[in-house]
Amino acid sequence: MIRKVLFTAILATAAVAAQAQQAFGFTSNMDSSQEVVNPAIVNDAFGVARCRVVVDTNGRHYIEGGFRLRNMSARPSAYHIHLGAAGVNGGVAVGLDGLFTTITNVGTSGYNVYFRGEIVGRTVGGTFFTPAQILARMRAGTAYFNVHNSAFPGGEVRGQVTEFALP
Secondary structure, eight states, X not given: OHHHXXXXXXXXXXXXXXXXXXXXXXXXXEEGGGOOOSSOOXXXXXXXXXXXXXXXXXXXXXXXXXXXXXXXXXXXXXXXXXXXXXXXOOOEEEEGGGSEEEEEEOSTTOEEEEEEEEEOOEEETTEEEOHHHHHHHHHHTOEEEEEEESSOTTOSEEEEOEEEOOO
């Protein structure tokens, strides 16, 4: 009887822990036309970003995902999540290039980038944002992915973050 009660208590604790962990999915269609620069970038570079953010039971925020980039002018040298609405430049909130990353060349101008790590608080435009606040901006669509390289240090492709339901 004690074993049954203990087993039930363990299952209940595991269920509560599983409910406390949250996961969010994000995607973006990226291209050069979304960059906010003068003069405008006119080229065929484009990409897709997808990632998942998991908030664990301790409130830590982890991100894992990647980019599929094509027709880039140069190898990616930096990639970030910036805070800003469509058509508005904003500061870097998550330095994805500062996390664990791998870049695979898939042709003369194509790259696949994989990243994973922890989202930490960061000062953006003079305001400190916690990981939860960064996640809230991503969920609201007021954040964007940006991929930089030596040909376009300010960014060659950009796309607003859009949330999607994870299975």
